[in-house]
Amino acid sequence: MASIDAKSTKIKLLFVDDDPVEFEIMTSLCRDTDSHKIDLVCKQTIEEACDVIVAQEIDMILLDNQLLFEDDYRKSAPKLRAQGYTGPIGIVSTNIRSEHFNEFEEYGADFRIGKDELDRATLFHIINEFAPKSVD
Amino acid sequence: MSMITTDFLSDIDNAVNNLDFYRLYKVMCRHYHIDMLALLDLNTWPDDNNINAACVAIDSSDGVPANLNVLTIGEENMIFSHAKSSIVPKIWTQEETAESFDFYDGSANSCAVTFPIHSATSRHYVLVGLLQKSNIKKLPLAEADYHSSLIFQKYHETVLVPSSLPTVTPRELQVLKWSAEGKTSQEIAVILSLSEHTVNSYTARVQQKLQVNNRAQMVAAAIRTGLIQ
Numbered sequence: 001m002a003s004i005d006a007k008s009t010k011i012k013l014l015f016v017d018d019d020p021v022e023f024e025i026m027t028s029l030c031r032d033t034d035s036h037k038i039d040l041v042c043k044q045t046i047e048e049a050c051d052v053i054v055a056q057e058i059d060m061i062l063l064d065n066q067l068l069f070e071d072d073y074r075k076s077a078p079k080l081r082a083q084g085y086t087g088p089i090g091i092v093s094t095n096i097r098s099e100h101f102n103e104f105e106e107y108g109a110d111f112r113i114g115k116d117e118l119d120r121a122t123l124f125h126i127i128n129e130f131a132p133k134s135v136d
Numbered sequence: 137m138s139m140i141t142t143d144f145l146s147d148i149d150n151a152v153n154n155l156d157f158y159r160l161y162k163v164m165c166r167h168y169h170i171d172m173l174a175l176l177d178l179n180t181w182p183d184d185n186n187i188n189a190a191c192v193a194i195d196s197s198d199g200v201p202a203n204l205n206v207l208t209i210g211e212e213n214m215i216f217s218h219a220k221s222s223i224v225p226k227i228w229t230q231e232e233t234a235e236s237f238d239f240y241d242g243s244a245n246s247c248a249v250t251f252p253i254h255s256a257t258s259r260h261y262v263l264v265g266l267l268q269k270s271n272i273k274k275l276p277l278a279e280a281d282y283h284s285s286l287i288f289q290k291y292h293e294t295v296l297v298p299s300s301l302p303t304v305t306p307r308e309l310q311v312l313k314w315s316a317e318g319k320t321s322q323e324i325a326v327i328l329s330l331s332e333h334t335v336n337s338y339t340a341r342v343q344q345k346l347q348v349n350n351r352a353q354m355v356a357a358a359i360r361t362g363l364i365q
Binding site: 078081082085088089097102105106108110111113114117119121122126128129130 | 158195
């Protein structure tokens with residue numbers, strides 16, 4: 001006989017993207033399951049995101065690589081770190097293969113993921129790996 | 137079924153953390169129509185009934201993965217017993233799969249494929265996949281085995297068993313120095329503008345390189361070997 005471990009996870013996720021259509025996709029990905037409860041906060045600018053992490057306890061941030069009127073993640077991720085945020089930051093992009101993504105750890109990010117790769121199984125895998133918060 | 141593209145090979149070269157390897161296994165899932173792919177550590181099994189999963193990739197449109205990180209499996213399990221002793225990939229029938237994967241709902245109507253992996257340092261792993269019966273006949277076993285070995289080789293040297301040489305990267309050295317100053321992971325994360333997760337990853341890598349088990353030993357070993365003063 002064999003068995004598997006069954007715990008549930010509850011986290012607060014901040015998603016930063018300048019395109020509101022992406023919020024709808026992310027909201028769909030984050031719908032609750034028995035194993036994962038995700039409290040999703042969506043913001044369009046890095047300034048709004050900084051306000052959120054100062055005001056609330058955020059367990060993980062998914063940051064769009066290229067925000068409107070911003071440079072890429074190499075400028076925006078350090079702005080989040082400058083607020084004293086020490087949780088995981090993942091960079092999301094339509095083209096994750098650009099060479100500058102290979103340096104993501106140097107800019108305070110924990111991982112990179114392509115938008116086309118981000119399905120529910122992958123999102124839950126990321127949460128389990130970077131922001132596990134078990135609840136009874 | 138065509139060979140995986142050169143992007144895939146380039147992604148193997150650039151992979152640096154667990155998630156990068158999860159992404160590679162997911163590419164394998166999609167390419168070979170595999171529903172679930174798990175890299176399992178068989179080193180202490182069956183003496184210990186628990187099998188740890190190094191990586192589990194599930195390809196499903198509504199994939200709500202079961203937590204397969206630790207499996208409790210008896211030594212009579214046919215598929216895992218075979219994987220521990222064999223060196224060749226093998227496709228399993230639906231009946232054999234149902235019997236060995238009775239713990240996993242996603243195994244219904246599936247056939248398993250196993251790619252045993254034995255590292256040069258006598259470490260035993262198996263990459264096990266579950267496919268629908270209709271897809272198993274299309275699976276080019278030798279090609280998939282080749283790709284799984286390419287990923288594993290990089291995974292092994294990058295994450296599972298980093299170089300035992302006591303050389304550290306500049307970032308690892310920074311973490312080491314701040315640890316020697318008595319800073320916590322949280323404090324080091326703030327100082328270096330990293331996440332606590334990344335600081336802990338660097339710490340774990342340094343501990344593996346120095347072959348020690350905790351921070352105090354790590355700092356002592358670093359001073360002893362001259363990495364820090």
